[in-house]
Amino acid sequence: MTVVAWIAVALTAFFVVRPMYQKYRFGVLLADMTSIVERREGIQAYLGPETYGSEYGLPSPQGIADTIAFERGLALLSRKPRHVVTRELAKNSIVAASMGRPGRVGAIALLIDILVSKGIALGAEDFLKSYS
Template sequence: MNWLMFTGMIVIGTVLLRGPIRQIRLGMHLTKMTSVMEKIELSRYTLPVGMGGGVDSLSVPEQYEANKIFDSGVSFLRKFPKHEVTKALIKNAIVADKLDRPIRYVAINNLIGNLVDGGVAISIEDFMNIN
């Protein structure tokens, strides 16, 4: 009887926590992807003209890690409706703006553009038309 109750609690817990866990994982992937975009954006301001901006401005290990982060992130984000991805990024952009982090704000905007191009998110204009 104890095993049956234990199994039932696990099943109920999994069902109840599935949504919040997915949202946490969504936030984790978006945070990692935004941090990569922020490093790239920061390189535009710190490297000499013509040498900054883009994945090539990162070191080879950082490029490898960035590719890995984006591959796993995009694969995970495809499980969500496009408007949810955009909504989460817009919330993050508002927070970055309130915390006076302009480079992160620009990085989020660039990330939205990249995810729209990849078919994972909708543009801000389309999102505003929906809401």
């Protein structure tokens, strides 16, 4: 292949494939963060609020991994526009409701509340104003 062909392939990958991959990673990140919230809420509902991430008073490996992943996710989401984060979570909530997963819908609502309190997502009123 000639140098021009390689440059064309590189530019195509950069301008076509990269944005698609970024959207995919964004969706995976939101799904992972929702799963962490859903898992935490399920454990707390079953064992009590002080038990998440602890086993006999010590942090469990899963709790530590979830905390690290959640903090990393917050850092990554803070780079995205707030209305985009809220819009994607709202779409995920609609999909979860249509699949008959009320626990997932509740976890998404709680995640939105957490993100709004940290300034990463928009509240319902502000979100509706941004699209009117």
